[in-house]
Amino acid sequence: MSSEKERLIGKDQFRDRLATVSETGGRNWIYAKKPSGRFYNARTIVSLLLLGFFFSGPFITINGNPLLLINILERKFVIFGVAFWPQDLHLLVFGMLAFIVFIVVFTAIFGRLFCGWACPQTIFLEMVFRKIEYWIEGDASAQIRLKRAPWNAEKIIKKVSKHGIFYALAFIISNLFLAYIIGKDQLFEIITDPPSEHAGGLAAMIIFSGVFYGVFAFMREQVCHFVCPYGRMQSVMLDNNSINVMYDYVRGEERASVGDRKKVEVGKATLADLGFSENTSFGDCIDCYQCVKVCPMGIDIRNGTQLECVHCTACIDACDDIMDKIDKPRGLIRYSSENIIRGEETKVFTPRVIGYSAILVILLSVFITLLTMRSDLETTILRQRGTLYQTLPNNVYSNIYELKIINKTFDEMEYEIRLLAPEGELVPLGIMETVPPQDLAEGRFLIKLPQNQLTGLQTELTFGVYVNGEQIETVTSGFIGPAN
Ligand code: SF4
Numbered sequence: 385m386s387s388e389k390e391r392l393i394g395k396d397q398f399r400d401r402l403a404t405v406s407e408t409g410g411r412n413w414i415y416a417k418k419p420s421g422r423f424y425n426a427r428t429i430v431s432l433l434l435l436g437f438f439f440s441g442p443f444i445t446i447n448g449n450p451l452l453l454i455n456i457l458e459r460k461f462v463i464f465g466v467a468f469w470p471q472d473l474h475l476l477v478f479g480m481l482a483f484i485v486f487i488v489v490f491t492a493i494f495g496r497l498f499c500g501w502a503c504p505q506t507i508f509l510e511m512v513f514r515k516i517e518y519w520i521e522g523d524a525s526a527q528i529r530l531k532r533a534p535w536n537a538e539k540i541i542k543k544v545s546k547h548g549i550f551y552a553l554a555f556i557i558s559n560l561f562l563a564y565i566i567g568k569d570q571l572f573e574i575i576t577d578p579p580s581e582h583a584g585g586l587a588a589m590i591i592f593s594g595v596f597y598g599v600f601a602f603m604r605e606q607v608c609h610f611v612c613p614y615g616r617m618q619s620v621m622l623d624n625n626s627i628n629v630m631y632d633y634v635r636g637e638e639r640a641s642v643g644d645r646k647k648v649e650v651g652k653a654t655l656a657d658l659g660f661s662e663n664t665s666f667g668d669c670i671d672c673y674q675c676v677k678v679c680p681m682g683i684d685i686r687n688g689t690q691l692e693c694v695h696c697t698a699c700i701d702a703c704d705d706i707m708d709k710i711d712k713p714r715g716l717i718r719y720s721s722e723n724i725i726r727g728e729e730t731k732v733f734t735p736r737v738i739g740y741s742a743i744l745v746i747l748l749s750v751f752i753t754l755l756t757m758r759s760d761l762e763t764t765i766l767r768q769r770g771t772l773y774q775t776l777p778n779n780v781y782s783n784i785y786e787l788k789i790i791n792k793t794f795d796e797m798e799y800e801i802r803l804l805a806p807e808g809e810l811v812p813l814g815i816m817e818t819v820p821p822q823d824l825a826e827g828r829f830l831i832k833l834p835q836n837q838l839t840g841l842q843t844e845l846t847f848g849v850y851v852n853g854e855q856i857e858t859v860t861s862g863f864i865g866p867a868n
């Protein structure tokens with residue numbers, strides 16, 4: 385095989401294997417060189433802001449409600465201070481659909497900008513855990529040396545302190561995570577009460593801590609490769625107009641190291657000796673591998689857009705630094721699109737983006753309409769399970785009903801239930817008249833109907849729910865009576 389062919393086949397090997405998987409199927413641990421540069425600095429500032437937001441989230445309240453609460457156990461959800469109940473499932477579905485379509489539109493235009501700048505996994509891993517690792521174990525080469533070193537005092541101290549800090553951080557993150565699920569008050573109760581009173585909560589804390597520790601200490605980039613659905617889907621959302629972290633192959637190729645260039649320049653080797661064809665002209669890439677060494681995913685961005693790339697921008701900084709050193713313009717690796725690099729026209733509003741945006745507008749319109757139409761009270765009236773009708777004097781029959789009424793507002797509501805049709809009597813059985821803010825009230829009542837109002841075995845009842853004398857809801861239920 386000619387050396388030109390060998391060289392090109394060598395360049396294509398990334399297609400056959402993952403950088404993090406060894407030939408025997410084991411894990412290739414990534415020792416990423418510590419990044420530095422303007423993008424890394426900017427990402428550090430953005431990460432600090434987002435971390436501040438994440439850590440303060442459970443303690444921020446809007447009208448007494450947490451900013452975000454995903455209480456699956458009690459089926460209570462608060463998003464930006466607005467409480468949603470299981471009865472609002474349709475709203476959540478539309479909200480989620482709109483959010484997913486928004487991500488698709490955003491990705492089609494800006495690629496995986498979210499992964500690099502705002503994803504909690506990237507922020508915690510690159511801006512918290514890896515910084516601690518660099519601080520304790522040093523840069524990539526020092527980490528490799530430490531890995532290969534025998535278990536001496538220095539190695540034990542470094543490894544124990546690193547993993548100790550990692551576990552402590554994972555414990556804090558799991559507590560915060562739990563606060564987003566059960567609320568800060570319940571979390572404080574779990575922490576301050578005797579452990580025997582909150583065995584479930586403590587078990588959740590220990591499990592979450594273990595999961596976060598495992599993710600940030602060991603799994604790391606494998607989460608982005610194999611667990612995150614967004615990363616797996618990105619290839620179908622991107623096209624040649626999408627903005628990505630890209631290597632400008634038009635400017636960079638043919639790549640050759642400084643040493644090889646020198647050899648050709650001074651006549652110590654010919655282009656053919658180095659595996660290039662005769663009319664090769666070298667591009668700006670000096671094949672220094674700095675962009676590969678800083679990559680936390682272990683990939684070579686020069687192979688093009690890849691599933692593994694989380695757009696962390698570390699390779700942009702590394703390459704800009706090299707370009708400064710060799711006196712070439714920055715941006716050999718930069719945010720760009722395939723079309724821009726090829727010198728073709730690039731469009732933001734492609735038919736695909738317009739189509740996605742139209743779907744997004746429709747979903748958002750439906751969501752906002754449903755949200756504004758959402759009634760303040762949500763009432764359910766059901767005949768009490770397991771009961772039949774009772775026969776009263778004067779051909780009157782009665783059924784017992786259970787009432788559930790949810791107050792979605794931030795104010796206490798006084799309500800009244802009236803039977804609108806057919807003509808009959810509503811007798812409260814300890815029924816409540818007020819429902820606390822963002823809460824649920826339950827009660828029972830009796831409906832008495834004279835026989836001439838019955839339409840058969842099953843008669844439909846219509847109730848009106850009144851607040852301040854104004855009917856705000858109509859609810860129907862069934863009444864069973866004897867067959868005529
Ligand atoms: S290729 Fe560049 S942007 Fe992508 S993950 Fe690696 S260093 Fe980050």
Ligand code: SF4
Binds near residue numbers: 686706
């Ligand atoms: S850092 Fe720049 S010059 Fe060096 S190998 Fe990567 S792309 Fe080429």
